[in-house]
Amino acid sequence: MKDTVMLIALYNQRALGVRYLAEALKKNGYKVITVFFKDFNSISPSKVSEKEMQLLVELINKTEPSFIGLSVMSSLYLESVYLVNECIRKNFNLPVVWGGVYASLFPGHALEYADYVIRGEGEEAMVELFDTLREGKDPAQLQNLAYKDSDGQLVVNDVRPIVDVDELGFPSVGDQGHYYIHDDKITAGDPQMGGFTYELTASRGCPFKCSYCSSINLRRIYKGKGKYVRFRSVDSVMAELNQAKKALPHLKVIHFWDEIFSNEAGWVEEFSQRYPREIGIPFRVWGHPLMINHRIISNLVEAGLYQIVVGIQSGSPRIRKEVFHRNESQEEIIKCSQVLAECKVPKVIYDFMIHHPFESLEELKETYRLCLELKPPFELQIHGLHFLPGTDIVQMALDAGYYSCEEMNAKMYGSLKEQFESWYWDVSASENIDEITCWTSMIFLTQFPSLRTMLKKMESNLEHNKGLNNIYRLQLIMNKVLKFRNLAQKAILVVKP
Ligand code: B12
Incomplete structure (x- = not known):
């Protein structure tokens, strides 16, 4: 047995990347202690507390x-x-050593804190780094490594060629060597073990180049290093899921975390034939309007697809194309919604980003109009735009003069609380705040088909400028709908296994 390595994942009990690293280290003779530090919470995560840090110190000592x-x-x-x-x-x-998406994109910043940074996929690079360090050799030439040389100069080595994901084994799951620190308590064991979901990816990489997402930046690191978007073999996916089925006593749902689930001809068919026979557990995926068609979706529904989340982001063709760098047309989006409805996917969720500085009131209305054209049933996931460091949209907002560099940095590097509170572009100062509020509520209400006739009436009132007192009526309806939805959600929680 070689040395012990401690891997720490923050705000993410599933942490696929860390689990893959743990597996690679174990295969190469290391003992691995994995710490899941704090719970994932996408609404109001709390800062790491003194007590939690003290628990970590005790664990490192032990x-x-x-x-x-x-x-x-x-x-x-x-x-x-x-x-x-x-x-x-x-x-x-x-x-x-720091690794992961942020460290990969900003090694210089990461090295203000870490001794080493591993950029990109870390399985092989991390093992090599620790082997080199324990042998007392100089790691300076290692691929994927970034470090500061003896003069304090930043050195960023090239990344190695893309690897075949099938060769990496499966992410490590199980109680041995796993700890969970949250809520001022430490628990020995893997938080995944008690859950009724299992998360995995059947591929790596995203084929799209959306301006608000870091995936395109990651892909740029790997330019010239091989095919970035890779699918695992169906054999490998089935073997991982069978292992999970045996390991997790309460398993009820599988989440595929592929950025966009496969549309490869042949792959989908093989997966869909084997999945119900070999696994037979409902699963959910993330999809893209341009990668959805009857063949794929009907196969997947038959295999057990129960939920799909599809990013649309805006109903305005200009925002989608010129601002978000997405190429799908209105017709393609509507067609996608028809396919999902016809194939009877049990739960369809469309994701939208609204209330950002690039969006005019007219473009917000376009989102409302597109939502009305989407074929029900569906749910909407509506949120603001978060500026992620290094993404193309950050420069676009600076060039357009929406923010100064200082303001943008304050947004991107604010405290945990500030970042999670700034999900939305602050529209409260807009001169047409009432109209923005009305149209936003109307977008939200399009997911309830029985309200559509009423919405169309309101729309015409609003367009004829006699509608601003509609805001009160809308608020009333919203409150009722939300109350009903909360009750329904509570009911679901009660009956959920
Ligand atoms: C699936 C996913 C999720 C899942 C879980 C992610 C997971 N890996 O466990 C969920 C839904 C929980 C999630 C949550 C969030 N996500 Co997310 N997510 C993704 C997605 C689509 C795939 C991640 C993944 O599983 N990759 C596969 C695994 C194997 O790769 P990996 O995690 O990167 O790990 C490898 C390397 O990075 C490296 N590595 C990782 N850690 C370490 C540590 C060391 C020491 C070393 C050496 C190497 C190393 O080696 C690993 C193995 O090769 C990415 C997009 C992307 N391309 O990364 C966005 C992405 C990572 N998410 C993003 C964001 C913003 C979030 C949220 C903040 C969203 C929110 N509002 O809450 C949270 C943050 C969660 C957190 N704790 O940090 C951004 C992050 C960019 C940024 N600058 O912040 C990304 C890049 C998407 C985007 N919009 O740009 N996410």
Whole structure:
């Protein structure tokens, strides 16, 4: 047995990337301690507390790792990452390595805190780094590595060629060596074990280039290194799921976390034939309007697809194409909704980003109109635009003069609380705030087909400018709908296994 390595995942008990790394390290003879630090919470996550850090220090003392790896996936949690990093630095003299999406895109910033950064996919690179360090050799030439040389200069090595995901084994799951720190408590064991969901990816990489997403930036790191969007074999996916079925006593639902679920001819057919026979558990996927057709969806529904989340983001063709860099037309989106309705996907969710500085009132109305054309039943997931560091849309907003550099940095690097509170572009100062409120409520209400006749009447009132007192009526309806929905949700929670 080689040394012990501690891997820390923040705000993410499933942490696929960290589980893949743990597997790679174990296969190469390391003992791995994985710490899931804090619960995933997409609404109001709390900062790491003193007590939680003290629990981490005690765990490090008890398990005596030789290396520590911090997974820094998202910039939204940096405030807590800094605290955890500082706590380790203060109490231990151990090499600290950062990896994950944020560290990969901003190695220079990460190296203000870490000794080393591994960019991109880390399975092979991390094993190589720890092997080199324990042999007392110089890691300077290792692929994927970024570090500061003896003069304090940043060195960013090239990444290695793309790997075949089938060769990486399955993400590590199980109680051995897993700890969960949350709510000022530490629990030995894998939080995944008690859950009724299992998450996996059947592919890596995203074929699209949306301006608000970091995926395109990750793809740029791998330019010239092989085919970035890769599918695993169906054999490998089935074997992982069979293993999960055996390991998780309460398993009821499978979540595919592929950025966009496969539309490969042949792959979908093989998967759909085998999945019900070999796995037979309802599953959900993320989809894209341009990758949805009858063949794929009818096969998947037959195989057990119970939920699909499809990003549409805006009803305005200009916003989609020129601002978000998405190429689907109104017709293609409407067609996609028809396919999903005809194939009877039990739960369809459309995702929209509204209330951002690029959007005019007219474009907000276009979102309402598109939603009315979407074939029910569906639910809407409506949120604001979050500016993620390094994404193309950040520069676009700066060029357009919507924010100064200082304002943008404050948005992207604010505290945990500030970042989660700034989901929406602050429209309260807009001169047409009443209209924005009305049209936003109307967008929300399009997901209830029985209200559509009423909505059309309101729309015409609003367009003829006699409708601003509609705002009160809309608010009343919204309150009723929300109350009903909350009750329904409570009822679902009660009957849920
Ligand atoms: C699935 C997914 C989720 C899942 C879970 C993610 C997971 N991996 O467990 C859920 C739904 C929970 C989720 C949540 C969020 N997500 Co998300 N998510 C993704 C998605 C689509 C795929 C991630 C994935 O599973 N990849 C496969 C695994 C194997 O790769 P990986 O996690 O990157 O890990 C590899 C390397 O990064 C590296 N590595 C990772 N950690 C470490 C640590 C060390 C020490 C080393 C050496 C290497 C290393 O090695 C790993 C193995 O190769 C990505 C898009 C993308 N391309 O990354 C967005 C993405 C990561 N998410 C993003 C965001 C913003 C979020 C949320 C903040 C959303 C929210 N509002 O709550 C949260 C944050 C969660 C968190 N704790 O950080 C952004 C992050 C960009 C940024 N600058 O912040 C991304 C890039 C998408 C985007 N919009 O740009 N997400």
